[in-house]
Amino acid sequence: MMCFTNAQANDDNLVQQVHQFLYQETQTLGEEVVIDLSPPSPHLPDCINPEPFLPNANQAPLGRVSVGVRCGDGNRQVRYLQAQVDVIGNYVVAARDIERGTLITSEMLNERGGNLGELSAQALTSEEDIIGKIAQRPIRSGNAFLSHYLQAPHLIERGQRVTVIAQGPAFRVSREGEALENGALGERVRVRFGSREIMTARVTNEGVLVVDF
Template sequence: MFCFSHAYADDALLQQVHQFLYQQTQSLGEEVVIELRPPSPHLPPCVQPEPFLPNAGQSPIGRVSVGVRCGETHQQVRYLQAQIDVIGSYWVAQHDIERGTLITPDMLVQQSGNLSNLSSQALIDKAEIVGKIAQRQIRSGSAFQNHFLQAPSLVERGQRVTVIAQGSSFRVSREGEALESGAQGDRVRVRFNTRELVTARVIEPGILMVDF
């Protein structure tokens, strides 16, 4: 649903930006309310507006700055301010979780509310929570914060590991010693018996891959 003043309903720029924001947020929750501040009356009309989010990696929830490229070449850029409220579901701790605990599905309970009231570090997707390790105590009813959790290490420093290198027509594996710990997707250094060093990506417990 949209929420904006009827005085600006026919403004092509606002309509374009509202539609863009709605497309970006409709999958985040059950209801979306968008309040958009009108552009300054001192600015010239924005021809062929092309909205974009300056912080592409951040969820467009709460106070958001929206960029708009104007003109046939889109070289003119201006920014509008929006308040985006998303009503949806998120996960909280069902009971107190102690530091060092591996998070399992039975430790979570789902709640519904305004997602814009949550911290920017809050995790909404269950898959981003389960399987992580609590880095501090998490109180019952608290939302899960990204900096509260850490992926478990699949490789420990000093561990003997297998390093795989493969291409379109070859696959080679060697054993070496991990010089640092790492979770899935982390890049760690490995030393072979020849004292050769490589940096490889952790893909499974004790197994790393060299990316070409």
């Protein structure tokens, strides 16, 4: 009886830790959060000192999600729990039909309320992630914006003469080169100097890249 009680207590603690983790990850996304967490398998050993994490840290945990949990000394054991996460809040949709190649502005957006958990995992819910991007395909009025529908505008064009700034704690020098590929803000692109030397640099402005040392 004692073994059953300890096992039940460990499972309850695991579920509580994962539930709290998901709530912390989603509470800023909307007005109401509903989390339905599937119980851990009774056939698995106890999870000591559980540390939840998201396998895809770049994606908001909405809809049907998998949550990883590191267990035991040194977090050497890893298991996964399934959850349904529904968040009632606002998200952004197209206010009109948007053609491919259009630069997105605030006038093209509308706000709509609903269950964010029913959106595609690729849906962008914040205006900050949409305005200033370029539509890579037509977007119809009332549709949500998906991340692969949009692209940041190129500040560097392939074949363009660019300025590359090399900087460190005590120096800053610049030289001119030729971009070997297109690049948006923050992206890393290859630049050629002369006939042989090639360096990768980070796009910081129109026609300007930086290499940090």
